Amino acid sequence: MANKKHYIITAVTLGVIAASSGALIGVANLVTRNQIALIEKNKIKAGIVDIFGEFAVISKEESVSDYKYVNYVYEVSGDNDQFLGYAYRTSGSNMYGKISLLVGFAYETKALKKFTVVVNEQTYASTLVDKYINPLNDKEINIDDVSCGATYGAKLVREMLNEATQASTKKWKN
């Protein structure tokens, strides 16, 4: 009987701790979520400018569910509502953390223009950016070249870029 009581108290204590933790995290989420969303939105805006130029703005936003990594597609226009192209927001993760990219495709060439990193929570975050993402953007290396210090992250980036390219090809055909 005493044993049973002990087990019940133990389970209830752990349950109360877990519930309180959940509640605290919930409150923290409530306090921070708008600010985090705003920061992410600003990062997307900055990424669009980085890819398409100073006057580029998002004219239309659409969520995508047919792909593993591509979540959003943004229609980008410039001065005088001139259509500049599409930007695809991709998110993925592996055992080293999450990466989210903004991949831009120009209307003129219908090809990959540039991509930027929105979120990079990889353990080798800086290595990935320095040794793979930056050279790739500067066209110094091929997309399949993953012989860098962050091979797993590089593979994930490559897969996301390939999927964004597929989504873009499909969209241009339509």
Added chain:
Amino acid sequence: MGKEKGATKRNFLKGIVNENPLLVSILGTCPALATTKSVEAAIGMGLLFTIVLVCSNVLVSLLRKLISEEIRTPAYIVIIATFVTIVKMLTNAFLPELYSTLGVFISLIVVNCIVLGRAEAYASKNGVFDSFIDALGMGAGYTLAIMLMALFREILGTGAFAFGKIFTFIPYFKLQIIPVGYEISIFQNPAGAFIVFATILAVIAFIKNRKTELKTIKEREEKIRKQQEAKALAAQGGNK
């Protein structure tokens, strides 16, 4: 009252000097090696670490009589993980530069053995105030240790000391210490972190060994002096 104040001071200082978690106990080395590229990042990491350590120590101490033996470790992990998640959310929202600089190492505070170690070894056995002071001392000790590492790595690796890039509310400034082109970039790489860490540990070991050596020499001299005195006394007694 004075005695109590002295004990509190000793409790705080032990985390900085005698029981420094990084330089004496060699705990929490992973984030110390990874987040010490710049002093600013090290300060950020140290602050977040201290906040988590203080909050978890205080809560564990408060609940120490309620948490039974069987669920101690899972309960501590849940408490620590909660504070890490909250700190991570707050950093993401209000210090985004620090969040992107430290990246996954904020989440990894959950598995930092110093936090769990202090909860288990100290907070579960002591009162709230003592646990608070202990956590504050350990946090300060860890922060100072990683700041010291970062100072060497930043100056030697980049040739300059910069501030205001992560804590954007502080005006940015950069002080060029080593002429451009003469910096040693290896100190910005993981290998450089190991070199700096090992050098600091070697210096500490040298100072400790020297202290012990001097103490031993002093004791031996004292012993010889006492023996000589005893001999002299015995000789005097014999003469009489």
